[in-house]
Amino acid sequence: MEEQLKNLPLRAKEKQTENKRFFAKLKKRPPRNLDYIMQELHKAEFKKTNCLDCANCCKTTGPLFTNTDIVRIAKSLKQKPQKFIETYLRIDEDNDFVLKQVPCAFLGKDNYCSIYAVRPKACQEFPHTDRKKFQQITNLTLKNIAICPAAYNIVEDMKRRIKL
Numbered sequence: 001m002e003e004q005l006k007n008l009p010l011r012a013k014e015k016q017t018e019n020k021r022f023f024a025k026l027k028k029r030p031p032r033n034l035d036y037i038m039q040e041l042h043k044a045e046f047k048k049t050n051c052l053d054c055a056n057c058c059k060t061t062g063p064l065f066t067n068t069d070i071v072r073i074a075k076s077l078k079q080k081p082q083k084f085i086e087t088y089l090r091i092d093e094d095n096d097f098v099l100k101q102v103p104c105a106f107l108g109k110d111n112y113c114s115i116y117a118v119r120p121k122a123c124q125e126f127p128h129t130d131r132k133k134f135q136q137i138t139n140l141t142l143k144n145i146a147i148c149p150a151a152y153n154i155v156e157d158m159k160r161r162i163k164l
Helices: 002-028 034-048 056-060 067-076 081-088 121-125 134-144 149-161
Strands: 089-091 097-099
Touching: 002 134, 002 149, 034 134, 034 149, 067 081, 067 121, 081 089, 134 149
Parallel strands: none
Antiparallel strands: 089 097
């Protein structure tokens, strides 16, 4: 896995032009059954991929925290939301709450998340490859394939399956 993660950004960059072209076509003429295809590809990939072997998303990027996330997580940590914000978060250039630092403070050495049951919505949905109206988040997907080996594999499988 370590070798795969080391090469992932380069592999994603090599495919970037091809992926951008594919996604541009997908946006213009998405297949009627795209959501179904994406669900299927996502399920198939995560039958063979264990996020605990990787956790690259938690090690290299941070999610956006909604106010709902902040209240839920702070409550589980028996903290006031403001204390949680002061301890773990900062406001980014888009005025969103994000982690002060990566790797995520809640990630253990064993790649387990100490707040998994109450983790942010963005973490729950990552890498977003089973989202409805997938064609609307292609820019996010282009970023995620450089972080997540599963997302990379799903996009490669998608290109093989959907002929545009």
